[in-house]
Ligand SMILES: Nc1ncnc2c1ncn2[C@@H]1O[C@H](COP(=O)(O)OP(=O)(O)OP(=O)(O)O)[C@@H](O)[C@H]1O
């Protein structure tokens with residue numbers, strides 16, 4: 001059995017910046033845990049995923065970007081990378097799961113490696129499809145396995161993990177993130193995104209060391225978010 005001394009986890013890196021408004025809210029994408037961003041279409045989930053990736057590479061780290069729906073658009077990545085675009089292409093492993101089970105295999109293949117950031121955008125893409133056609137219990141077990149592996153990697157490698165999540169409308173006219181229980185348990189920092197008129201908002205729903213409930217406003221710009 002491997003025993004870790006708390007001191008062995010102190011490597012200097014505490015978080016990966018995403019962009020000022022989100023960093024003010026969460027402290028960036030923290031290492032050693034899973035940060036989840038959930039929200040409706042166009043609320044900024046993929047922008048946040050790409051920004052975390054580019055900033056991690058700028059800090060000299062390698063990134064695994066797990067992309068079930070093609071959200072790692074090179075045009076947008078180039079826009080936010082500026083002069084670092086080549087370096088981003090060299091230091092990002094792009095992986096495209098074709099099913100929920102394939103996503104488990106992909107996550108198994110990246111954990112324990114030298115990735116200081118793993119992104120899954122959105123982690124519930126295939127989960128949602130599975131729910132429609134198969135046993136929901138099995139889909140929850142599979143997603144739980146993936147999150148447990150990601151969480152292990154975060155702690156073992158002092159890495160940040162950013163996952164995004166889709167939402168569904170509840171019967172009261174509001175919305176809920178998918179896989180409420182399994183995501184709610186495994187994500188230690190959770191942020192709810194929203195589109196309000198011409199602005200977007202981010203609300204801190206869960207955090208390990210900050211009071212929750214705070215809301216910040218942000219806009220998406222050509223170079224990132226502000
Ligand atoms: N250069 C830019 N300037 C301003 N806004 C931009 C720019 N590039 C992208 N956007 C905006 O980003 C938004 C899309 O955000 P993003 O793809 O992060 O959303 P998402 O939450 O991932 O959505 P989905 O659930 O559909 O994947 C669009 O409204 C688009 O107009």
Ligand SMILES: [Mg+2]
Nearest residue numbers: 045046047071
């Ligand atoms: Mg997206």
